[in-house]
Amino acid sequence: MIRVARHLRRLLPGPADYSGLGRSWRRDLLAGLTVGIVALPLALGFGISSGAGAEAGLITAIVAGVVAAVFGGSHVQVSGPTGAMVVVLAPIVASHGLGAVAVVSLMAGVIVLAAGALRLGRAVSFIPWPVIEGFTLGIAVIIFLQQVPALTGPAPAASHGNAVLGAVTALLAADPGYLLWAAAAVVIVAACMLLLPRLHPAVPGSLIGIVVVTVLSLVLPTPLASIGTLPHSLPAPALPPLDLTTMSSLALPALTVAALAAIESLLSARVAASLADTGAYDPDRELVGQGLASVAAGLFGGMPATGAIARTAVNVRSGAATRLAAITHSVVLLLVVLVVAGPVGTIPLAALSGVLMVTAVRMVHAATVRSILRSTRADAVAFVITAIVTVSVDLIVAVVIGVVVAGVFALRGLSRATGVHREPIAGDPERGDDRIAIIRFDGPLFFAAADRVLDTVTGLGGVSVVILRMSQLELVDATGAHVLSEIVQRLEARGVTVLIKGVREGHTELFRTVGVLDALRDHRHLFDDLPAAIAHARSHVAREAASGG
Structure with a gap:
């Protein structure tokens, strides 16, 4: 009983979470401002790409970002909507409707919370590196392909269950004139993201690219569709409809979302711990924090959240040392909603697609791919199979198959050692x-x-x-x-x-x-x-x- 009480106490916030705040608060505030600027276009883009809408992406980044920062197991983790979660949510929205997002967020959050309470945080260590990289490559391909429909016409084609088929279908039905304007917007955003940071690493290339495209779309008579009206405040929290029929039909999608949220968050926290000496992370507490974050996001009409590797890396490299940085990032996004929601609504969707396309490309590191393919045949096969199944079938299925393939090869090698x-x-x-x-x-x-x-x-x-x-x-x-x-x-x-x-x-x-x-x-x-x-x-x-x- 005493051990259980100690474990539960360890999963809760405490003064030690902010022990270094007196020395680092200035750096934390600056890092939070930087991450908030970086996160704005991603939150909008991932919200739209998931089918839940830009509003849901912002709500998730704000609400889940704060909750995960306070209750999570990492001092520098930044949470919110991510590309991997978008890949899972898009078919859920297509099959069950927009109202299913909040329900899935609540159900998945409870599952992740329970996993943390049951001390399952170390389970991610059983996923081999080639499987993780194959999973990441597959997600990057899907995120890139998911942006294609938004570039082909003012009214994007209906969501398709498979990103490859959806992209091909959209291109076949594309409006050539619209596609030309959208491609130009993507090129402008990509150029800003790739070239401007070379002048200074702190330059927010994605935000500047979006501003340039937005100004041009307002000055020139372009046909580009925009985000549209955004709320000027957060909605009041409310419990979504939870009946037995709805919950049973969403049980498997919620389990998939929970597994993905746990895997991605723990991987992100592990990466953050390796980037700088900001203290070790507690995997069980991280699951508890992410579970509470998804529950909170669902109550406010958002979507499931996970730890975001890219935003967390920006946070660490900007000098963050405590949870204040991630909390500041959410406050910055809240100020965007309260102060500049109107101008943000005029951003062309093609500009956000450009941000996500470049983000997808940056997720894949050519050196990593080469090293895996040149390592051992078993690792190369596990990597390739995981990537292919991720794109063609399902993310969680891909991880399971990848682990099984890697396990079969490992057992084969171990048996030969007998x-x-x-x-x-x-x-x-x-x-x-x-x-x-x-x-x-x-x-x-x-x-x-x-x-x-x-x-x-x-x-x-x-x-x-x-x-x-x-x-x-x-x-x-x-x-x-x-x-x-x-x-x-x-x-x-x-x-x-x-x-x-x-x-x-x-x-x-x-x-x-x-x-x-x-x-x-x-x-x-x-x-x-x-x-x-x-x-x-x-x-x-x-x-x-x-x-x-």
């Missing part, structure tokens, strides 16, 4: 030694290597005694122990005496439970040292020879 060797008897040979086989086991013995070991040992011929050397056996599972029991039984059934030498202390109970030791003809056939086992084997061979004579 060694079964016949070794000679040391010292001067004696008559009858050719009738004794010493079999040494090396490495792990588990289910993946069981059949090979069984066939190798039971296939021995022309021997009267087999000594199984176990001292080098590192890992044994129940299947491996069962195979050893079967080996002993088969050999003894053929009249071959089996001696076992050097059972490790950690394996004794398993061998006794599974029946390895009971399969021996005599309990005295278990030895601690090899010379005694060899002497016993020679006595067996001698008695056999005398009997035959």
Whole structure:
């Protein structure tokens, strides 16, 4: 009970979260202002791209950003709408309608919150690096393709379940004139994002690009569609309709959203911890914070939130050291809603598409892709399969398949490390030694290597005694122990005496439970040292020879 209370207390905010605030508050405020400027076009763009609307993106960045900053497990994590979440939400909106977003946000938030309370935060460490990078590549491709419909006409084509098919369909039905204006807007925004930061890293290229395109669209008679009217304040919190039918139909989408929110947030927090010495992160508390953030966003009409790797990296590189920076980022966005919602509503959608396209391209690092493809065949296959399944099927399915593929290759490699060797008897040979086989086991013995070991040992011929050397056996599972029991039984059934030498202390109970030791003809056939086992084997061979004579 005391341990549970301590764990729950550790998941809650405390004074230690702001221990360095006296030294870093100026840097935190500046970092929060910088991230807020960077986050504005992303919040708008991801909200629109998800189908929930620009308003939902802003609400999520503001509300979830504050809640995750206060309750999360990282001092510098910045949370809000992300590209990966957009990829999952778009088909949910298309299938269940806009009203499903708030419900899914609440349900997913509760699931993530429960995962943190149950100490599941370390689970992300089981996802291999190639799978994570393949997942990221797939998300980047989908985000890029999702912007194509917004560039093809003032009324984008209906949302399609698959980003590739949706992009192709939109291009086939494109308005050439509109597409030309939209492409020009994308080029302007991309040029600002790529070139202006070279003058100074602090220059917000995306924001300047959006301003330039917006001014041009107001001055020139362009056909470009804009965001439209935005609210001048946050809506009052309200519980969305929660009936059993709706919740049951959204259970699987909510589980998918929760899994994605947990994975992306923990990965982002881990990246943040590696970028600067801002303190370790608590993965369980991070899940609790992200769960509460999604619940809060859903109550205000927003969308599920996750930790945002790009915004978190900007936060850290801008000098953030405490949670004040992420809180400031949300305050900056709130001021945008309260003060300049009108001008923001005139931003062309094509400009936001340009921001997201460049963001998608930046998510993929060519050096990382090359290093994975050149590493091992197993890692390259896991990377490629994860990326393909992400784009063509589903994000969570892609992660599961990627982990399974990586696991299969890992088990294959581990099974090959299982060694079964016949070794000679040391010292001067004696008559009858050719009738004794010493079999040494090396490495792990588990289910993946069981059949090979069984066939190798039971296939021995022309021997009267087999000594199984176990001292080098590192890992044994129940299947491996069962195979050893079967080996002993088969050999003894053929009249071959089996001696076992050097059972490790950690394996004794398993061998006794599974029946390895009971399969021996005599309990005295278990030895601690090899010379005694060899002497016993020679006595067996001698008695056999005398009997035959």
